Amino acid sequence: MPLFxxxxxxxxxxxxxxxxxQGLFGVLVPYLAALIFVVGFCxxxxxxxxxxxxxxxxxxxxxxxxxxxxxxxxxxxxFTTGQVILRMFFEVFFFRSLFRNVKGELRxxxxxxxxxxxxxxxxxxxxxxxxxxxxxxHLRLATYPVPGPIALLDKIDAMFQIGAPPIYLSSLLLLIxxxxxxxxxxxxxxxxxxxxxxDYFPLFLIFGIVVSGMLMRYFVRTDIVAxxxxxxxxxTFHPVVxxxxxxxxxxxxxxxxxxxxxxxxxxLMHMGGVFMSPTRNLPNNNRAVRHVxxxxxxxxxxxxxxxxxxxxxxxxxxxxxxx
Numbered sequence: 001m002p003l004f005x006x007x008x009x010x011x012x013x014x015x016x017x018x019x020x021x022q023g024l025f026g027v028l029v030p031y032l033a034a035l036i037f038v039v040g041f042c043x044x045x046x047x048x049x050x051x052x053x054x055x056x057x058x059x060x061x062x063x064x065x066x067x068x069x070x071x072x073x074x075x076x077x078x079f080t081t082g083q084v085i086l087r088m089f090f091e092v093f094f095f096r097s098l099f100r101n102v103k104g105e106l107r108x109x110x111x112x113x114x115x116x117x118x119x120x121x122x123x124x125x126x127x128x129x130x131x132x133x134x135x136x137x138h139l140r141l142a143t144y145p146v147p148g149p150i151a152l153l154d155k156i157d158a159m160f161q162i163g164a165p166p167i168y169l170s171s172l173l174l175l176i177x178x179x180x181x182x183x184x185x186x187x188x189x190x191x192x193x194x195x196x197x198x199d200y201f202p203l204f205l206i207f208g209i210v211v212s213g214m215l216m217r218y219f220v221r222t223d224i225v226a227x228x229x230x231x232x233x234x235x236t237f238h239p240v241v242x243x244x245x246x247x248x249x250x251x252x253x254x255x256x257x258x259x260x261x262x263x264x265x266x267x268l269m270h271m272g273g274v275f276m277s278p279t280r281n282l283p284n285n286n287r288a289v290r291h292v293x294x295x296x297x298x299x300x301x302x303x304x305x306x307x308x309x310x311x312x313x314x315x316x317x318x319x320x321x322x323x
Contacts, residue, residue, distance in 0.1 A: 002201040006208045006255070013254035017247040025250045026230055027239040033257035040264025041272060048276040056291040059279040061100065064287070077284045084283050092274060095124055120184065127177025131206075133157060133170035134213075141231040165217060175210050178203055202268055205259050212252040220248045 016025045062073025075096075078084045090096040103117045136153055140146050158166035182203045185195045216222050226242035227249060233240040263269065274280060283289075308315065308322050315322050 002197055002204045005201060006204040009205075009255060009258055010208060010212070010251045013251040014247050016254075017250045022241045022245070022250065025254055026241050026245075027234065029254060029257050030234055031239075033261040037260040037263055041269070044264050044269055045272050045276065048273065050295075052293060052295040053278045053282075054293045054296075056282050056284075056286055057278055058282045058284045060284050061097075064284050066287075079283055079285050079288075081283065084281060088275070088280060091280065095121055095128075098124055119180075123177050123180035123184070125177075126173040127181060130170045130172075130174030130177055134168075134174055137168065137170065141228050142235045144232065167218075171210065171214055171217075174206075175214070178206050178210065182207070198266060202259070202262070202266055205255060205262070209252065209255045209259065212248060212255060216246075216248045216252055220246060222246055222249050 013025055016022075058078070060073075060077040062076025063071060064077045065072040065079040072079065074083045075087050075090065078087050087096075099118070099121045101117050101120065102114045105113050105115065107113055133153065136150060137157065139150050140154070143150070157168045157170050159169075182200075185191050185199060185203075223242075223244045223246075226245050229240060229242045230245065312322055
């Protein structure tokens with residue numbers, strides 16, 4: 001079902017190009033997708049920020065700060081804000097918790113054996129950093145002149161040039177990463193059992209974006225000057241639709257727009273959610289600092305002494321002591 005949906009989106013863009021709706025798919029759809037992405041992302045993050053945190057629930061994998069002679073795991077069980085920032089840095093940029101992930105397997109005996117699963121961490125690293133580098137590459141189309149760091153990144157990414165145009169390593173890493181994450185959901189029975197349509201759809205959508213982009217770069221030639229004119233018109237809010245841009249570009253652009261519009265409503269929002277998760281952004285200092293939920297509403301309390309005063313006559317009449 002998700003595969004057919006992505007194919008349907010690609011056919012929609014192709015039909016739009018065939019009936020000369022380049023203005024719709026080249027201007028209106030990108031602006032609408034950008035608006036949905038920005039507003040949806042902000043609303044989601046603000047909603048998470050307003051959510052109550054009644055308990056301090058950081059996930060830990062090490063010794064909490066305790067007695068002086070007990071070694072404290074500062075990253076695994078952060079005690080201060082600085083240690084939390086350090087933990088978040090390693091989590092966001094190096095996927096540290098995924099690197100430490102282990103797999104359990106029940107063998108004859110019976111005995112439960114635990115072993116590392118570094119292939120999942122490697123797939124995630126290739127996918128995310130490949131995606132990041134591809135996005136940075138595309139800034140060449142939206143800037144003039146091209147910033148020096150982007151031009152340098154382009155040279156580094158194409159350092160293993162094979163023919164012309166050069167093959168970008170980031171594109172290969174992204175393609176390998178998305179295929180590996182898809183195979184994980186298909187080949188592992190436990191993961192396949194809990195996988196839903198909204199797990200497969202982003203993978204097929206990203207796969208379609210990568211394949212259409214590689215086709216456009218290496219096989220179906222596209223007028224890059226016209227493409228840059230279109231993109232520059234979009235980012236400067238003076239949209240133009242140049243002639244001579246083929247259907248493959250509009251298919252690629254439409255799939256990208258669908259991904260951006262779908263992003264705030266999908267599991268891809270973990271990009272923003274990782275910073276808002278109380279399991280990550282809170283220190284494990286329950287023994288030293290009492291956690292008071294700042295979202296608790298002010299409630300008028302009725303103390304025991306006030307209750308006794310309200311019902312003193314009845315209590316004394318019933319012979320119940322009131323002192």
